Amino acid sequence: MNIHDSLQNPETxxxxxxxxxxxxxxNTMLSTIRLNKLMHLILTAITAPSxxxxxxxxxxxxxxKSNVLQGMLAVTRQxxxxxxxxxxxxxxxxxxxxxxxxxxxxxxxxxxxQVRLTRIEIDSACPLIRHIVSERSFCHSEDILxxxxxxxxxxxxxxxxxxxxxxxxxxxxxxxxxxxDNPDSGxxxxxxxxxxxxxxxxxxGMAIENSMLYxxxxxxxxxxxxxxxxxxxxxxxxxxxxxxxxxxxxxxxxLITIGGFAGRLxxxxxxxxxxxxxxxxxxxxxxxxxxxxxxxLAFSRKPTICFCVCDLEGIIQECLASCAATFExxxxxxxxxxxxxxxxxxGDAHQLKQVFLNLILNACDxxxxxxxxxxxxxxxxxxxxxxxxxxxxxxxxIPEHMFQQIFNPFFTTKHHGTGLGLAIANRIILNHFGxxxxxxxxxxAVFKITLPLAK
Ligand SMILES: Nc1ncnc2c1ncn2[C@@H]1O[C@H](COP(=O)(O)OP(=O)(O)OP(=O)(O)O)[C@@H](O)[C@H]1O
Ligand SMILES: [Mg+2]
Numbered sequence: 096m097n098i099h100d101s102l103q104n105p106e107t108x109x110x111x112x113x114x115x116x117x118x119x120x121x122n123t124m125l126s127t128i129r130l131n132k133l134m135h136l137i138l139t140a141i142t143a144p145s146x147x148x149x150x151x152x153x154x155x156x157x158x159x160k161s162n163v164l165q166g167m168l169a170v171t172r173q174x175x176x177x178x179x180x181x182x183x184x185x186x187x188x189x190x191x192x193x194x195x196x197x198x199x200x201x202x203x204x205x206x207x208x209q210v211r212l213t214r215i216e217i218d219s220a221c222p223l224i225r226h227i228v229s230e231r232s233f234c235h236s237e238d239i240l241x242x243x244x245x246x247x248x249x250x251x252x253x254x255x256x257x258x259x260x261x262x263x264x265x266x267x268x269x270x271x272x273x274x275x276d277n278p279d280s281g282x283x284x285x286x287x288x289x290x291x292x293x294x295x296x297x298x299x300g301m302a303i304e305n306s307m308l309y310x311x312x313x314x315x316x317x318x319x320x321x322x323x324x325x326x327x328x329x330x331x332x333x334x335x336x337x338x339x340x341x342x343x344x345x346x347x348x349x350l351i352t353i354g355g356f357a358g359r360l361x362x363x364x365x366x367x368x369x370x371x372x373x374x375x376x377x378x379x380x381x382x383x384x385x386x387x388x389x390x391x392l393a394f395s396r397k398p399t400i401c402f403c404v405c406d407l408e409g410i411i412q413e414c415l416a417s418c419a420a421t422f423e424x425x426x427x428x429x430x431x432x433x434x435x436x437x438x439x440x441x442g443d444a445h446q447l448k449q450v451f452l453n454l455i456l457n458a459c460d461x462x463x464x465x466x467x468x469x470x471x472x473x474x475x476x477x478x479x480x481x482x483x484x485x486x487x488x489x490x491x492x493i494p495e496h497m498f499q500q501i502f503n504p505f506f507t508t509k510h511h512g513t514g515l516g517l518a519i520a521n522r523i524i525l526n527h528f529g530x531x532x533x534x535x536x537x538x539x540a541v542f543k544i545t546l547p548l549a550k
Contacts, residue, residue, distance in 0.1 A: 113291060116146060116291075117294060117295075117298075118187055119140075119180070119189055119190055119191060120140055120191075120295055120298060121298055122182070122188070122189065122190035123136055123140060123190040123191045123192075124136075124137075124298055124299065124301075124302040125190075125302075126190050126192070127306075128305070128306050128309050129306065130303065130306040130307060130310060131198070132193075132198065133302055133303060133306050134154055134167060134168050134303070135168065135170070135193055135197075135198045135201060135202075136191060136192075136193060137154070137273075137295075137299045137302075137303075138152045138153075138154055138168055138169070138170035138175070138201075138273075139170050139174075139175040139177075139178050139191070139193055139197075139201070140175075140178065140191055140295075141170075141273070141275065141292065141295060142170050142171065142172045142175040143172075143175045143176070143178040143191075144172060144175070144176060145178070148275070148288050148291065148292065149275035149276065149277060149284070149288065149292070150171065150172045150276070150277040150278060150279050150280065151169065151170070151171045151172065151206075151275065151276050151277070151278055152169065152170055152273060152274065152275045153166065153168070153169045153210050153253065153273070153274040153275075154166075154167045154168045154169070154263075154271065154272075154273055155167060155213075155215070155271050155272045155273075155274070156263075156270065156271040156303070157217070157228070157269060157270055157271050157272075159268075161216075162216065162217045162218060163214050163215065163216055163217065164214070164215040164217060164220070164224070164228075164271070164272060165213075165214055166210035166211050166212065166213035166214070167210075167211065167271075168201070168202070168207060168210065168211070169204070169206050169207045169209075169210040170201050170207070171204070171206065171278075172279070174197070174200060174201045174204055175201075177193055177194060177197040178191050178192075178193055179191065179192050179193065179194075180192075209253070210253065213249065213253070215249050220249060221241075221244050221249060221250065222240050222241075222244060223238065223240050223241045223244065223250070223260070224249070224250075224260075224272070226240055227260055227261070227262050227269070227272055228262065228269045228272070229269075231262045231264055231267075231269055232262070233259060233260065233261040233262070233289055233292070233293055234259065234260050235257075235258075235259045235284065235289070236250070236254070236256075236257045236258045236259065237257065237283075250274075253274070254274065254276045254278070255278070256276055256277065256278060256281045257276065257277070257281075257282075257283050257284055258274055258275065258276035258284070259274070259275055259276070259284045259289050259292070260272050260273065260274045260275075261273050261275075261289070261292050261293050261296045262296065262300075263296055263299060263300035263303060264296070264297060264300045265300045265301050265303070265304030266304065270300055270303065270304055271300070271303065273292070273296050273299070275292060332503070332504060335504070335505070336394070336395050336504060337395070339391050339395065339504075339505070340391060340392060340394075340395030343388040343391040343392050343395075344392065346384075346388060347385075347388050347392075350381060350384055350385055350388065351385070353377070353381055354378065354381035354382065354385065357374055357377040357378045357381060358378055360374045360377075361374040361375055361378055383511065387513045390513055390515050390519070391513065391515065393519070394504060394515050394518065394519055394522075400442065400443045400446065400526055400527070401443050402441050402442060402443065403441070403442075403443075403444070404439050404440070404441055404549045405439070405440060405441075405442060405443075405444040405447065406437060406438055406439060407438040407439075407440050407447070407472060407482060407484060407546070408433050408437075408438045408472060410444055410447050410448050410451060411431065411433075411451055411470055411472070411484070412431075413448060414448055414451040414452050414455055415429060415431065415455070415470075417452070418452070418455055418456070418459065421456070421459050422459070422468070425459050425462060425463060425464075425465060425466075426464070426465030426466075427458075427459060427462055427465060427466055427467070427468050428466075428467050428468070429467075429468050429470070430467065430468070430469045430470070431469075431470045431471075432469070432470070432471045432472070433471065433472035434472075434473075436474065438472050438482055439548065439549040440482060440527070440546045440547070440548065440549050441527075441547070441549040441550075442527045442546070443523075443527075446523045446526075446527075447523065447527070449519065449520070449523065450519075450520040450523050450524060450531075450544070451484075451486070453516035453517065453519065453520045454486040454520065454542050455468065455486065456516070457516060457517070457540075458486060458487075458488035458490060458539075458540070460490075460509060461488055461490025461491065461539065461540065462488055462489060462490040462539075466488060466489035466490055466538075466539070467488070467489045468486070468487070468488050468489075469485075469486075469487040469488075470484070470485065470486055470487075471483075471484070471485045471487075472484050473485075474548070475545075479547060479548075480547070480548040481529075481545050481546065481547055481548060482545070482546050482547075482548050483543060483544070483545050484543070484544045484545075484546070485541055485542065485543050485544075486541070486542045486544075487536055487539060487540070487541040487542075488538075488539040488540055489538040489539040490538075490539045490540065491538070491539060492535035492536070492538070492539050492540050493533060493535060493540050495535075498533060498534075501517050501533060502517050502518055502521045502531075503518060504518040505518075506518075524544055524546070527546055527547075528546075528547055529544060529545050529546035529547065530544070530545050531543070531544050531545075
């Protein structure tokens with residue numbers, strides 16, 4: 096048989112078009128590393144009128160940790176008509192492509208949304224699915240395994256007629272499953288098409304696995320970059336902190352002398368005189384500076400914590416009591432909501448009080464013309480039992496671009512602030528194995544502190 100004869104032979108024609116399809120498919124798999132686009136391309140190629148294989152296809156990916164098959168995407172023939180051939184006329188060079196617009200139309204189709212809500216727990220799934228995952232071989236709705244199954248919680252709601260499913264395999268593991276059917280014509284799935292689908296699926300499995308690995312490497316790279324930046328930032332802060340501590344130490348003694356003499360001067364000057372007023376200003380400014388230096392020195396010292404079981408509700412009540420005059424002066428209304436539970440945490444009561452005082456005073460600063468301060472205590476379990484305390488104000492909130500900086504030492508927007516309040520609070524909470532976060536609510540800032548509940 097010469098080449099001309101072979102091209103006239105329908106069986107050879109068939110093989111040739113199958114090979115062309117496989118070539119185009121493998122070129123397409125190599126054209127992108129974007130997982131989302133890859134999934135759309137795979138399903139669109141399988142359902143495209145030009146491939147003439149199946150009318151609808153569904154993709155599931157397996158979460159190995161939870162052993163669940165998660166519905167990712169479904170594409171019907173109507174929505175695969177936009178598949179384009181690009182990259183040359185030669186079948187060996189050409190590949191498929193789809194537009195972003197088609198991707199978003201496929202993603203928002205009703206059937207696709209239904210599929211994306213489907214989760215199949217493999218251990219309790221039907222025998223057919225368990226077989227596909229464990230034996231790594233395709234199955235058919237005509238199979239005895241499926242026919243004998245008394246109930247079908249998953250396949251029947253999605254595919255009413257005959258269907259078939261093939262595993263997606265990478266490195267000898269089932270990483271997902273592709274389901275195909277012909278809902279418009281109701282046609283049976285032929286063995287030839289199914290074998291062909293398995294060839295597709297083998298390549299698709301590797302391409303999907305590569306894309307997921309690429310994404311994981313990209314994430315790890317970003318995390319590493321982030322960690323490096325934080326390390327550098329930490330080193331810079333440590334250097335600034337050391338310099339500030341030295342400076343504070345040097346300034347402390349002369350300041351005490353200035354304060355002492357200014358105090359004596361104040362006592363010796365008659366009231367109501369201009370000089371008395373000047374001396375008074377010196378005394379109060381010196382005491383403000385002394386307070387600031389004390390804070391800087393406290394921050395630069397290595398903290399020691401005396402751990403004992405303390406009651407967070409009591410700590411907050413004490414803070415509120417010591418700020419009562421400020422609330423009255425600023426016309427601030429307080430609401431403290433805590434269900435009557437013991438809120439026991441293991442920590443240093445004095446330091447925890449400092450945290451809440453800093454947050455409450457910041458809230459008061461943010462509401463000079465009055466407002467509302469809401470404090471809450473709640474329980475949550477994030478793996479282990481935690482207490483979540485929130486301090487929320489109505490002071491207008493924190494500008495978005497500042498969130499990155501507010502916990503940095505010496506960051507302040509206040510005329511008289513040292514910018515150490517939140518840095519100290521953050522450090523104390525971290526030393527108590529907790530976390531502190533800030534965000535804006537409708538009317539102001541919310542600080543959320545999470546601490547482990549004492550056993
Ligand atoms: N509740 C809040 N509402 C709006 N902005 C806030 C609030 N809390 C903190 N901030 C912002 O975060 C900055 C840093 O706060 P932080 O408590 O660390 O320092 P400070 O209050 O400026 O000075 P210090 O507490 O040392 O006297 C503040 O200057 C302010 O801009
Ligand atoms: Mg403050």
